[in-house]
Amino acid sequence: MRKSILALALVFVMSLTPLLASESDDSWLTRSGYYRVSFESALNPIVINTIHVWVFHIRNPDGSPVTGATISVTGGMPLHNHGLPTDPQMTREIGNGDYLVEGVRFHMNGYWELLVTVEVDGKRDTVVVPLDI
Amino acid sequence: MMNKKPNRTGVAVAVIALVTTGWWFIGPRTPATWTEADLALLQSLSIDNLPPLSPDRSNAVADNEIAAHFGHQLFFDTRLSGNGAVSCATCHQPERRFTDGLPKGRGVGLSGRNSRSIVGTAYSPWLYWDGRRDSQWAQALSPLEDPAEHGGNRMQFVRFIGNDPEYRASYEALFGPLPDVSDTNRFPETAAPIADTDASTAWESMAPGDRKQINVVFANIGKSIAAYERRIMPGPSRFDAYVRALLSGNESTAQGILSNEEILGLQLFIDEARCTECHNGPLFTNNEFHNTGILSFPGDLPDRGRINGVRLVREDPFNCLGEFSDDPERACPELTYARSGTELIGATRTPSLRNLGGTAPYSHKGQHDSLASLLDLYNRAPLAMIGHNEVEESLGLSNRELKWLEAFLNSLDAPLATEPEWLSSPP
Numbered sequence: 001m002r003k004s005i006l007a008l009a010l011v012f013v014m015s016l017t018p019l020l021a022s023e024s025d026d027s028w029l030t031r032s033g034y035y036r037v038s039f040e041s042a043l044n045p046i047v048i049n050t051i052h053v054w055v056f057h058i059r060n061p062d063g064s065p066v067t068g069a070t071i072s073v074t075g076g077m078p079l080h081n082h083g084l085p086t087d088p089q090m091t092r093e094i095g096n097g098d099y100l101v102e103g104v105r106f107h108m109n110g111y112w113e114l115l116v117t118v119e120v121d122g123k124r125d126t127v128v129v130p131l132d133i
Numbered sequence: 134m135m136n137k138k139p140n141r142t143g144v145a146v147a148v149i150a151l152v153t154t155g156w157w158f159i160g161p162r163t164p165a166t167w168t169e170a171d172l173a174l175l176q177s178l179s180i181d182n183l184p185p186l187s188p189d190r191s192n193a194v195a196d197n198e199i200a201a202h203f204g205h206q207l208f209f210d211t212r213l214s215g216n217g218a219v220s221c222a223t224c225h226q227p228e229r230r231f232t233d234g235l236p237k238g239r240g241v242g243l244s245g246r247n248s249r250s251i252v253g254t255a256y257s258p259w260l261y262w263d264g265r266r267d268s269q270w271a272q273a274l275s276p277l278e279d280p281a282e283h284g285g286n287r288m289q290f291v292r293f294i295g296n297d298p299e300y301r302a303s304y305e306a307l308f309g310p311l312p313d314v315s316d317t318n319r320f321p322e323t324a325a326p327i328a329d330t331d332a333s334t335a336w337e338s339m340a341p342g343d344r345k346q347i348n349v350v351f352a353n354i355g356k357s358i359a360a361y362e363r364r365i366m367p368g369p370s371r372f373d374a375y376v377r378a379l380l381s382g383n384e385s386t387a388q389g390i391l392s393n394e395e396i397l398g399l400q401l402f403i404d405e406a407r408c409t410e411c412h413n414g415p416l417f418t419n420n421e422f423h424n425t426g427i428l429s430f431p432g433d434l435p436d437r438g439r440i441n442g443v444r445l446v447r448e449d450p451f452n453c454l455g456e457f458s459d460d461p462e463r464a465c466p467e468l469t470y471a472r473s474g475t476e477l478i479g480a481t482r483t484p485s486l487r488n489l490g491g492t493a494p495y496s497h498k499g500q501h502d503s504l505a506s507l508l509d510l511y512n513r514a515p516l517a518m519i520g521h522n523e524v525e526e527s528l529g530l531s532n533r534e535l536k537w538l539e540a541f542l543n544s545l546d547a548p549l550a551t552e553p554e555w556l557s558s559p560p
Contacts, residue, residue, distance in 0.1 A: 049419050051466045080410070081523065085421045086467075089470060102466065103466055103470025107411075107413075
Protein backbone atom coordinates (compact mmCIF):
# COMPACT_ATOMS: atom_id res chain seq x y z
CA MET A 1 0.00 0.00 0.00
CA ARG A 2 2.71 2.41 1.06
CA LYS A 3 4.67 1.60 -2.09
CA SER A 4 1.74 2.30 -4.34
CA ILE A 5 1.15 5.66 -2.64
CA LEU A 6 4.78 6.54 -3.17
CA ALA A 7 4.55 5.49 -6.82
CA LEU A 8 1.44 7.60 -7.29
CA ALA A 9 3.15 10.58 -5.65
CA LEU A 10 6.12 10.10 -7.96
CA VAL A 11 3.88 10.00 -11.03
CA PHE A 12 2.12 13.16 -9.81
CA VAL A 13 5.43 15.01 -9.32
CA MET A 14 6.68 13.84 -12.72
CA SER A 15 3.46 15.06 -14.35
CA LEU A 16 4.22 18.53 -12.95
CA THR A 17 7.76 18.55 -14.32
CA PRO A 18 6.88 19.88 -17.79
CA LEU A 19 4.96 22.75 -16.16
CA LEU A 20 7.89 23.57 -13.92
CA ALA A 21 10.25 23.32 -16.87
CA SER A 22 8.22 25.75 -18.94
CA GLU A 23 8.15 28.24 -16.07
CA SER A 24 11.90 27.98 -15.59
CA ASP A 25 12.45 28.28 -19.33
CA ASP A 26 13.32 31.95 -18.69
CA SER A 27 10.26 33.38 -20.39
CA TRP A 28 7.67 35.56 -18.74
CA LEU A 29 4.04 36.27 -19.57
CA THR A 30 3.13 39.97 -19.43
CA ARG A 31 0.65 41.11 -16.75
CA SER A 32 -2.45 41.12 -18.95
CA GLY A 33 -1.31 37.98 -20.72
CA TYR A 34 -0.81 39.63 -24.14
CA TYR A 35 2.82 38.66 -24.78
CA ARG A 36 5.45 36.17 -23.71
CA VAL A 37 8.89 37.76 -23.23
CA SER A 38 12.31 36.12 -23.18
CA PHE A 39 15.80 37.43 -23.87
CA GLU A 40 19.34 36.44 -24.76
CA SER A 41 22.33 38.44 -23.60
CA ALA A 42 25.30 38.85 -25.95
CA LEU A 43 27.39 38.77 -22.79
CA ASN A 44 27.03 35.30 -21.34
CA PRO A 45 27.41 34.90 -18.43
CA ILE A 46 26.39 38.44 -17.59
CA VAL A 47 29.13 40.16 -15.62
CA ILE A 48 29.03 43.56 -13.96
CA ASN A 49 30.51 46.78 -15.40
CA THR A 50 30.41 45.72 -19.05
CA ILE A 51 28.01 47.40 -21.46
CA HIS A 52 26.43 44.98 -23.91
CA VAL A 53 23.38 44.18 -26.04
CA TRP A 54 20.38 41.91 -25.56
CA VAL A 55 17.99 40.33 -28.03
CA PHE A 56 14.40 40.18 -26.75
CA HIS A 57 12.10 37.52 -28.14
CA ILE A 58 8.44 38.58 -28.06
CA ARG A 59 5.83 35.89 -28.71
CA ASN A 60 2.06 35.70 -28.58
CA PRO A 61 0.74 33.33 -25.90
CA ASP A 62 0.25 30.77 -28.70
CA GLY A 63 3.99 30.96 -29.45
CA SER A 64 3.78 32.89 -32.73
CA PRO A 65 6.25 35.79 -33.11
CA VAL A 66 5.09 39.35 -32.41
CA THR A 67 6.16 41.84 -35.10
CA GLY A 68 6.05 45.63 -35.15
CA ALA A 69 6.51 45.94 -31.39
CA THR A 70 8.17 48.73 -29.46
CA ILE A 71 10.06 47.62 -26.35
CA SER A 72 11.24 49.70 -23.46
CA VAL A 73 13.40 48.48 -20.61
CA THR A 74 13.82 50.11 -17.21
CA GLY A 75 14.48 48.58 -13.83
CA GLY A 76 16.82 48.49 -10.91
CA MET A 77 17.67 46.84 -7.62
CA PRO A 78 14.62 46.91 -5.34
CA LEU A 79 16.68 46.18 -2.25
CA HIS A 80 18.96 49.15 -2.94
CA ASN A 81 16.32 51.55 -4.15
CA HIS A 82 18.22 52.50 -7.32
CA GLY A 83 17.74 52.04 -11.02
CA LEU A 84 19.83 50.76 -13.89
CA PRO A 85 23.08 52.67 -14.45
CA THR A 86 22.23 53.10 -18.14
CA ASP A 87 19.18 53.88 -20.25
CA PRO A 88 18.91 50.86 -22.60
CA GLN A 89 17.11 51.42 -25.90
CA MET A 90 15.53 49.19 -28.51
CA THR A 91 17.49 50.06 -31.63
CA ARG A 92 16.20 47.56 -34.21
CA GLU A 93 13.54 44.97 -34.98
CA ILE A 94 15.54 42.00 -36.17
CA GLY A 95 12.51 40.02 -37.41
CA ASN A 96 10.69 36.86 -36.37
CA GLY A 97 9.69 38.49 -33.08
CA ASP A 98 13.28 39.41 -32.15
CA TYR A 99 14.33 42.92 -31.10
CA LEU A 100 17.77 44.36 -30.41
CA VAL A 101 18.14 46.32 -27.16
CA GLU A 102 21.46 48.15 -26.69
CA GLY A 103 23.15 49.79 -23.72
CA VAL A 104 22.55 47.20 -21.01
CA ARG A 105 24.93 47.31 -18.07
CA PHE A 106 24.80 46.28 -14.42
CA HIS A 107 27.09 47.81 -11.83
CA MET A 108 26.43 45.61 -8.80
CA ASN A 109 26.09 41.94 -8.16
CA GLY A 110 22.77 40.92 -6.63
CA TYR A 111 19.07 40.83 -7.37
CA TRP A 112 17.76 43.03 -10.19
CA GLU A 113 14.30 43.50 -11.63
CA LEU A 114 13.75 44.68 -15.18
CA LEU A 115 10.46 46.25 -16.15
CA VAL A 116 9.91 45.35 -19.80
CA THR A 117 7.09 47.11 -21.66
CA VAL A 118 5.91 45.79 -25.02
CA GLU A 119 3.57 47.81 -27.21
CA VAL A 120 2.04 46.79 -30.54
CA ASP A 121 -0.50 49.09 -32.21
CA GLY A 122 -1.37 50.73 -28.90
CA LYS A 123 -1.75 47.40 -27.10
CA ARG A 124 0.67 47.79 -24.25
CA ASP A 125 1.63 45.30 -21.58
CA THR A 126 4.44 44.99 -19.05
CA VAL A 127 6.27 42.30 -17.17
CA VAL A 128 8.83 42.24 -14.39
CA VAL A 129 11.80 40.07 -15.29
CA PRO A 130 13.81 38.94 -12.23
CA LEU A 131 17.53 38.62 -12.67
CA ASP A 132 20.34 37.51 -10.39
CA ILE A 133 23.71 38.90 -11.41
CA MET B 134 18.12 43.37 59.00
CA MET B 135 18.88 40.41 56.86
CA ASN B 136 22.48 39.35 56.51
CA LYS B 137 22.66 37.54 53.20
CA LYS B 138 25.70 35.50 52.29
CA PRO B 139 26.93 36.01 48.76
CA ASN B 140 26.03 33.06 46.52
CA ARG B 141 29.44 31.86 45.35
CA THR B 142 28.11 29.97 42.34
CA GLY B 143 26.16 33.02 41.17
CA VAL B 144 29.24 35.25 41.45
CA ALA B 145 31.36 32.71 39.57
CA VAL B 146 28.83 32.49 36.75
CA ALA B 147 28.63 36.30 36.54
CA VAL B 148 32.43 36.62 36.39
CA ILE B 149 32.73 33.94 33.71
CA ALA B 150 29.94 35.61 31.66
CA LEU B 151 31.64 39.00 32.01
CA VAL B 152 35.05 37.67 30.99
CA THR B 153 33.58 35.72 28.06
CA THR B 154 31.63 38.74 26.81
CA GLY B 155 34.63 41.00 27.30
CA TRP B 156 36.85 38.54 25.50
CA TRP B 157 34.42 38.49 22.59
CA PHE B 158 34.78 42.26 22.26
CA ILE B 159 38.48 42.71 22.92
CA GLY B 160 40.13 39.33 22.52
CA PRO B 161 41.91 38.30 19.34
CA ARG B 162 39.57 37.06 16.60
CA THR B 163 40.38 34.35 14.11
CA PRO B 164 39.01 34.86 10.62
CA ALA B 165 36.44 32.33 9.41
CA THR B 166 37.37 30.14 6.47
CA TRP B 167 36.36 31.28 2.99
CA THR B 168 33.43 29.67 1.18
CA GLU B 169 33.51 28.90 -2.55
CA ALA B 170 31.31 31.96 -3.17
CA ASP B 171 33.74 34.12 -1.15
CA LEU B 172 36.70 32.83 -3.17
CA ALA B 173 34.90 33.64 -6.43
CA LEU B 174 34.29 37.18 -5.17
CA LEU B 175 37.92 37.55 -4.05
CA GLN B 176 39.08 36.40 -7.48
CA SER B 177 36.85 39.04 -9.12
CA LEU B 178 38.62 41.70 -7.04
CA SER B 179 42.13 40.48 -7.79
CA ILE B 180 44.32 42.51 -10.11
CA ASP B 181 44.95 39.24 -11.99
CA ASN B 182 41.33 39.61 -13.10
CA LEU B 183 42.01 42.99 -14.76
CA PRO B 184 41.32 42.49 -18.48
CA PRO B 185 43.72 43.78 -21.14
CA LEU B 186 43.06 47.45 -21.87
CA SER B 187 40.66 47.88 -24.81
CA PRO B 188 41.84 50.18 -27.58
CA ASP B 189 40.58 53.78 -27.36
CA ARG B 190 39.14 54.16 -30.83
CA SER B 191 38.42 57.84 -30.25
CA ASN B 192 42.17 58.47 -29.92
CA ALA B 193 44.29 57.29 -32.86
CA VAL B 194 47.55 57.86 -30.92
CA ALA B 195 46.42 56.29 -27.63
CA ASP B 196 49.01 53.50 -27.88
CA ASN B 197 51.63 55.40 -29.86
CA GLU B 198 55.10 55.53 -28.24
CA ILE B 199 55.97 58.98 -29.65
CA ALA B 200 52.64 60.35 -28.43
CA ALA B 201 53.28 58.90 -24.95
CA HIS B 202 56.69 60.64 -24.78
CA PHE B 203 55.21 63.89 -26.12
CA GLY B 204 52.33 63.64 -23.62
CA HIS B 205 54.81 62.91 -20.83
CA GLN B 206 56.60 66.18 -21.61
CA LEU B 207 53.34 68.13 -21.82
CA PHE B 208 52.08 66.61 -18.54
CA PHE B 209 55.00 68.08 -16.59
CA ASP B 210 55.36 71.37 -18.52
CA THR B 211 54.29 74.45 -16.54
CA ARG B 212 54.41 76.57 -19.71
CA LEU B 213 51.07 74.97 -20.56
CA SER B 214 49.27 77.48 -18.30
CA GLY B 215 48.17 81.08 -18.04
CA ASN B 216 50.81 82.01 -15.46
CA GLY B 217 53.63 79.68 -16.50
CA ALA B 218 53.56 77.95 -13.12
CA VAL B 219 50.95 75.16 -13.42
CA SER B 220 51.27 71.79 -15.10
CA CYS B 221 49.09 68.68 -14.95
CA ALA B 222 51.60 67.37 -12.39
CA THR B 223 50.84 70.30 -10.06
CA CYS B 224 47.66 68.54 -8.96
CA HIS B 225 48.53 65.03 -10.17
CA GLN B 226 51.84 64.39 -8.42
CA PRO B 227 53.38 60.97 -9.14
CA GLU B 228 54.82 60.72 -5.62
CA ARG B 229 51.28 61.09 -4.23
CA ARG B 230 49.75 58.53 -6.60
CA PHE B 231 48.91 61.40 -8.94
CA THR B 232 46.93 63.38 -6.37
CA ASP B 233 47.95 66.54 -4.47
CA GLY B 234 47.22 66.09 -0.76
CA LEU B 235 44.75 69.00 -0.76
CA PRO B 236 40.98 69.06 -0.20
CA LYS B 237 40.54 70.92 -3.50
CA GLY B 238 43.05 71.28 -6.31
CA ARG B 239 45.14 74.44 -6.37
CA GLY B 240 46.31 75.71 -9.75
CA VAL B 241 46.14 79.35 -10.84
CA GLY B 242 43.25 79.56 -8.35
CA LEU B 243 41.26 77.17 -6.18
CA SER B 244 39.57 74.37 -8.07
CA GLY B 245 36.00 73.31 -7.29
CA ARG B 246 36.74 69.71 -6.30
CA ASN B 247 39.35 67.26 -5.01
CA SER B 248 41.99 66.19 -7.58
CA ARG B 249 41.35 62.56 -8.45
CA SER B 250 44.15 60.14 -9.15
CA ILE B 251 44.76 59.26 -12.79
CA VAL B 252 46.01 55.74 -11.96
CA GLY B 253 44.03 53.19 -13.98
CA THR B 254 41.64 55.80 -15.42
CA ALA B 255 42.14 54.36 -18.91
CA TYR B 256 39.64 51.72 -17.77
CA SER B 257 36.97 54.22 -16.82
CA PRO B 258 34.13 55.21 -19.16
CA TRP B 259 33.79 58.45 -17.20
CA LEU B 260 36.26 60.98 -15.84
CA TYR B 261 35.91 63.51 -13.01
CA TRP B 262 33.77 63.10 -9.89
CA ASP B 263 30.66 63.94 -11.90
CA GLY B 264 31.69 62.13 -15.10
CA ARG B 265 31.51 65.29 -17.18
CA ARG B 266 34.10 63.93 -19.61
CA ASP B 267 34.12 60.52 -21.27
CA SER B 268 37.77 59.91 -22.20
CA GLN B 269 41.20 60.62 -20.81
CA TRP B 270 41.94 62.95 -23.73
CA ALA B 271 38.73 64.98 -23.38
CA GLN B 272 39.39 65.24 -19.65
CA ALA B 273 42.98 66.44 -20.17
CA LEU B 274 41.72 69.45 -22.15
CA SER B 275 39.34 70.75 -19.54
CA PRO B 276 41.78 71.94 -16.81
CA LEU B 277 43.98 73.64 -19.43
CA GLU B 278 41.34 76.34 -19.90
CA ASP B 279 39.78 76.32 -16.45
CA PRO B 280 40.51 79.78 -14.98
CA ALA B 281 41.12 78.16 -11.55
CA GLU B 282 43.45 75.45 -12.86
CA HIS B 283 45.89 76.01 -15.79
CA GLY B 284 44.12 79.26 -16.74
CA GLY B 285 45.28 79.17 -20.37
CA ASN B 286 43.51 79.27 -23.71
CA ARG B 287 43.69 77.00 -26.73
CA MET B 288 45.01 79.67 -29.07
CA GLN B 289 47.92 80.21 -26.67
CA PHE B 290 48.61 76.46 -26.53
CA VAL B 291 48.63 76.07 -30.32
CA ARG B 292 51.17 78.90 -30.62
CA PHE B 293 53.21 77.43 -27.78
CA ILE B 294 53.52 74.03 -29.51
CA GLY B 295 54.38 75.73 -32.81
CA ASN B 296 57.06 77.95 -31.26
CA ASP B 297 58.91 75.16 -29.42
CA PRO B 298 61.05 73.33 -32.03
CA GLU B 299 61.06 70.01 -30.15
CA TYR B 300 57.32 70.07 -29.52
CA ARG B 301 56.60 71.15 -33.09
CA ALA B 302 58.64 68.20 -34.40
CA SER B 303 56.85 65.72 -32.13
CA TYR B 304 53.45 67.13 -32.99
CA GLU B 305 54.05 67.12 -36.74
CA ALA B 306 55.49 63.59 -36.66
CA LEU B 307 52.25 62.43 -35.06
CA PHE B 308 49.56 64.60 -36.60
CA GLY B 309 51.02 66.36 -39.69
CA PRO B 310 51.72 70.07 -40.20
CA LEU B 311 50.52 72.59 -37.65
CA PRO B 312 48.30 75.34 -39.07
CA ASP B 313 49.98 78.66 -39.85
CA VAL B 314 48.66 80.97 -37.12
CA SER B 315 50.93 83.93 -37.86
CA ASP B 316 48.08 86.15 -39.08
CA THR B 317 46.83 87.70 -35.82
CA ASN B 318 43.78 89.13 -37.59
CA ARG B 319 42.60 85.58 -38.22
CA PHE B 320 44.18 84.02 -35.14
CA PRO B 321 44.08 86.41 -32.13
CA GLU B 322 46.74 86.14 -29.41
CA THR B 323 44.18 84.86 -26.90
CA ALA B 324 41.09 82.96 -27.98
CA ALA B 325 38.98 80.16 -26.50
CA PRO B 326 35.30 79.55 -25.71
CA ILE B 327 35.69 80.31 -22.00
CA ALA B 328 32.47 81.88 -20.72
CA ASP B 329 32.48 85.62 -19.92
CA THR B 330 36.05 86.33 -20.99
CA ASP B 331 37.78 88.43 -23.66
CA ALA B 332 39.16 85.13 -25.01
CA SER B 333 35.59 84.09 -25.74
CA THR B 334 34.80 87.30 -27.62
CA ALA B 335 37.95 86.83 -29.71
CA TRP B 336 37.05 83.17 -30.32
CA GLU B 337 33.57 84.13 -31.57
CA SER B 338 35.11 86.63 -34.00
CA MET B 339 37.16 83.89 -35.71
CA ALA B 340 36.00 82.15 -38.91
CA PRO B 341 34.44 78.72 -38.24
CA GLY B 342 37.14 77.00 -40.35
CA ASP B 343 39.92 78.68 -38.39
CA ARG B 344 38.29 77.72 -35.10
CA LYS B 345 38.12 74.14 -36.27
CA GLN B 346 41.85 74.11 -37.13
CA ILE B 347 42.64 75.29 -33.60
CA ASN B 348 40.24 72.77 -32.07
CA VAL B 349 41.94 69.93 -33.94
CA VAL B 350 45.36 70.88 -32.51
CA PHE B 351 43.87 71.36 -29.06
CA ALA B 352 42.25 67.90 -29.21
CA ASN B 353 45.57 66.40 -30.33
CA ILE B 354 47.29 67.92 -27.28
CA GLY B 355 44.75 66.08 -25.13
CA LYS B 356 45.21 62.86 -27.08
CA SER B 357 48.99 63.01 -26.53
CA ILE B 358 48.59 63.62 -22.78
CA ALA B 359 46.16 60.67 -22.70
CA ALA B 360 48.72 58.45 -24.47
CA TYR B 361 51.00 59.14 -21.48
CA GLU B 362 48.29 58.78 -18.81
CA ARG B 363 47.16 55.48 -20.32
CA ARG B 364 50.40 53.94 -19.07
CA ILE B 365 49.80 54.79 -15.42
CA MET B 366 48.48 51.55 -13.94
CA PRO B 367 48.16 50.04 -10.46
CA GLY B 368 50.41 47.15 -9.51
CA PRO B 369 49.74 43.95 -7.53
CA SER B 370 49.30 44.52 -3.79
CA ARG B 371 49.58 42.23 -0.77
CA PHE B 372 45.84 41.60 -1.14
CA ASP B 373 46.44 40.25 -4.66
CA ALA B 374 49.26 38.01 -3.44
CA TYR B 375 46.93 36.73 -0.70
CA VAL B 376 44.18 35.88 -3.20
CA ARG B 377 46.69 34.24 -5.54
CA ALA B 378 47.94 32.05 -2.68
CA LEU B 379 44.40 31.16 -1.57
CA LEU B 380 43.30 30.23 -5.08
CA SER B 381 46.32 28.01 -5.58
CA GLY B 382 45.48 26.21 -2.33
CA ASN B 383 48.42 27.58 -0.33
CA GLU B 384 46.44 28.47 2.77
CA SER B 385 49.52 28.66 4.98
CA THR B 386 51.37 30.93 2.54
CA ALA B 387 48.26 33.11 2.37
CA GLN B 388 48.15 33.45 6.17
CA GLY B 389 51.64 34.95 6.10
CA ILE B 390 50.70 37.62 3.56
CA LEU B 391 47.83 39.41 5.33
CA SER B 392 47.49 39.86 9.09
CA ASN B 393 44.45 38.55 10.96
CA GLU B 394 43.11 42.10 11.24
CA GLU B 395 43.44 42.64 7.48
CA ILE B 396 41.68 39.34 6.72
CA LEU B 397 38.88 40.20 9.16
CA GLY B 398 38.59 43.56 7.42
CA LEU B 399 38.40 41.82 4.05
CA GLN B 400 35.64 39.56 5.33
CA LEU B 401 33.65 42.61 6.43
CA PHE B 402 34.45 44.33 3.13
CA ILE B 403 32.83 41.65 1.00
CA ASP B 404 29.97 40.92 3.40
CA GLU B 405 28.57 42.92 6.29
CA ALA B 406 30.01 46.30 5.32
CA ARG B 407 28.55 45.95 1.78
CA CYS B 408 31.54 47.72 0.21
CA THR B 409 31.60 45.55 -2.92
CA GLU B 410 28.21 46.87 -3.96
CA CYS B 411 30.08 49.84 -5.46
CA HIS B 412 33.78 49.05 -4.96
CA ASN B 413 33.78 45.97 -7.14
CA GLY B 414 35.96 44.50 -9.90
CA PRO B 415 39.77 44.45 -9.94
CA LEU B 416 40.01 48.24 -9.62
CA PHE B 417 37.56 48.27 -6.69
CA THR B 418 35.21 50.62 -8.53
CA ASN B 419 32.14 50.22 -10.70
CA ASN B 420 32.90 53.70 -12.10
CA GLU B 421 29.27 54.57 -11.48
CA PHE B 422 27.62 57.45 -9.65
CA HIS B 423 26.24 57.12 -6.15
CA ASN B 424 24.90 59.45 -3.50
CA THR B 425 26.35 58.20 -0.22
CA GLY B 426 25.38 61.12 1.98
CA ILE B 427 28.82 62.77 1.95
CA LEU B 428 28.43 66.10 3.72
CA SER B 429 29.08 69.35 1.87
CA PHE B 430 32.43 71.07 2.06
CA PRO B 431 32.17 73.75 4.77
CA GLY B 432 30.72 76.90 3.22
CA ASP B 433 29.81 75.19 -0.09
CA LEU B 434 26.32 74.39 -1.32
CA PRO B 435 25.75 70.64 -1.74
CA ASP B 436 27.38 69.38 -4.94
CA ARG B 437 24.83 68.43 -7.62
CA GLY B 438 27.25 65.81 -8.94
CA ARG B 439 26.24 63.52 -11.80
CA ILE B 440 22.93 65.22 -12.56
CA ASN B 441 25.03 68.13 -13.91
CA GLY B 442 27.86 65.91 -15.17
CA VAL B 443 25.65 63.92 -17.53
CA ARG B 444 24.40 67.14 -19.13
CA LEU B 445 27.94 68.53 -19.44
CA VAL B 446 29.38 65.39 -21.04
CA ARG B 447 26.61 65.38 -23.64
CA GLU B 448 27.37 69.02 -24.46
CA ASP B 449 31.16 68.52 -24.63
CA PRO B 450 32.34 69.04 -28.25
CA PHE B 451 35.28 66.72 -27.51
CA ASN B 452 33.12 63.79 -26.42
CA CYS B 453 33.12 60.36 -28.04
CA LEU B 454 30.32 61.29 -30.45
CA GLY B 455 31.88 64.62 -31.42
CA GLU B 456 33.71 65.62 -34.59
CA PHE B 457 37.15 65.34 -32.98
CA SER B 458 36.84 61.65 -32.16
CA ASP B 459 39.02 59.43 -34.37
CA ASP B 460 36.47 56.62 -34.43
CA PRO B 461 34.70 56.77 -37.82
CA GLU B 462 31.90 54.59 -36.44
CA ARG B 463 31.34 56.79 -33.37
CA ALA B 464 30.75 53.63 -31.36
CA CYS B 465 30.04 55.23 -28.00
CA PRO B 466 27.61 53.01 -26.10
CA GLU B 467 28.35 54.51 -22.69
CA LEU B 468 27.59 58.05 -23.84
CA THR B 469 24.70 57.03 -26.09
CA TYR B 470 22.94 55.11 -23.34
CA ALA B 471 23.98 57.30 -20.40
CA ARG B 472 21.08 57.83 -18.05
CA SER B 473 19.80 60.88 -16.29
CA GLY B 474 17.14 61.29 -13.59
CA THR B 475 16.69 62.60 -10.08
CA GLU B 476 18.51 59.60 -8.59
CA LEU B 477 21.74 61.19 -9.84
CA ILE B 478 21.32 64.37 -7.77
CA GLY B 479 24.35 64.59 -5.49
CA ALA B 480 25.83 61.38 -6.92
CA THR B 481 29.57 61.20 -7.50
CA ARG B 482 31.74 58.57 -9.16
CA THR B 483 33.00 55.66 -7.08
CA PRO B 484 36.78 56.00 -6.66
CA SER B 485 39.16 53.05 -6.89
CA LEU B 486 40.36 51.82 -3.50
CA ARG B 487 43.76 50.75 -4.75
CA ASN B 488 46.59 52.93 -3.44
CA LEU B 489 44.68 55.07 -0.98
CA GLY B 490 47.82 55.52 1.14
CA GLY B 491 49.19 59.03 0.77
CA THR B 492 46.15 60.26 -1.17
CA ALA B 493 44.20 61.86 1.70
CA PRO B 494 42.03 63.88 1.99
CA TYR B 495 39.18 61.81 0.54
CA SER B 496 35.77 62.48 -1.10
CA HIS B 497 34.82 64.86 -3.89
CA LYS B 498 35.84 67.98 -1.99
CA GLY B 499 38.32 66.38 0.35
CA GLN B 500 35.79 66.46 3.21
CA HIS B 501 37.46 63.52 4.98
CA ASP B 502 41.05 63.86 6.10
CA SER B 503 41.38 60.17 6.99
CA LEU B 504 39.96 56.80 6.03
CA ALA B 505 38.70 56.44 9.60
CA SER B 506 36.59 59.58 9.20
CA LEU B 507 35.14 58.36 5.88
CA LEU B 508 34.42 54.87 7.23
CA ASP B 509 32.66 56.43 10.21
CA LEU B 510 30.36 58.33 7.82
CA TYR B 511 29.47 55.19 5.88
CA ASN B 512 28.84 53.37 9.13
CA ARG B 513 26.37 56.05 10.28
CA ALA B 514 24.70 56.52 6.85
CA PRO B 515 23.36 60.05 7.46
CA LEU B 516 20.57 61.57 5.39
CA ALA B 517 21.91 63.18 2.22
CA MET B 518 21.99 66.99 2.17
CA ILE B 519 20.78 66.83 -1.44
CA GLY B 520 19.12 63.92 -3.22
CA HIS B 521 18.90 60.53 -1.53
CA ASN B 522 21.57 58.52 0.31
CA GLU B 523 21.62 55.05 -1.27
CA VAL B 524 22.99 53.61 1.97
CA GLU B 525 19.70 53.71 3.81
CA GLU B 526 20.63 52.37 7.20
CA SER B 527 23.59 52.34 9.51
CA LEU B 528 25.99 49.45 8.98
CA GLY B 529 26.21 48.98 12.74
CA LEU B 530 29.91 48.17 12.77
CA SER B 531 31.95 48.51 15.96
CA ASN B 532 35.02 50.73 16.20
CA ARG B 533 37.13 47.61 16.19
CA GLU B 534 35.52 46.39 12.97
CA LEU B 535 36.05 49.78 11.35
CA LYS B 536 39.76 49.49 12.22
CA TRP B 537 39.89 46.06 10.57
CA LEU B 538 38.30 47.52 7.45
CA GLU B 539 40.87 50.30 7.41
CA ALA B 540 43.67 47.75 7.84
CA PHE B 541 42.36 45.82 4.87
CA LEU B 542 42.11 48.96 2.70
CA ASN B 543 45.75 49.74 3.43
CA SER B 544 46.71 46.27 2.16
CA LEU B 545 45.71 47.48 -1.33
CA ASP B 546 48.67 49.88 -1.49
CA ALA B 547 51.37 48.80 -3.93
CA PRO B 548 54.01 50.24 -6.26
CA LEU B 549 52.52 51.23 -9.62
CA ALA B 550 52.86 48.83 -12.55
CA THR B 551 54.49 51.59 -14.57
CA GLU B 552 58.19 51.96 -15.44
CA PRO B 553 59.87 54.54 -13.17
CA GLU B 554 60.90 56.68 -16.17
CA TRP B 555 57.23 57.68 -16.57
CA LEU B 556 56.79 58.58 -12.91
CA SER B 557 58.84 61.76 -12.86
CA SER B 558 59.43 64.76 -15.04
CA PRO B 559 61.10 63.75 -18.34
CA PRO B 560 64.78 64.68 -18.66
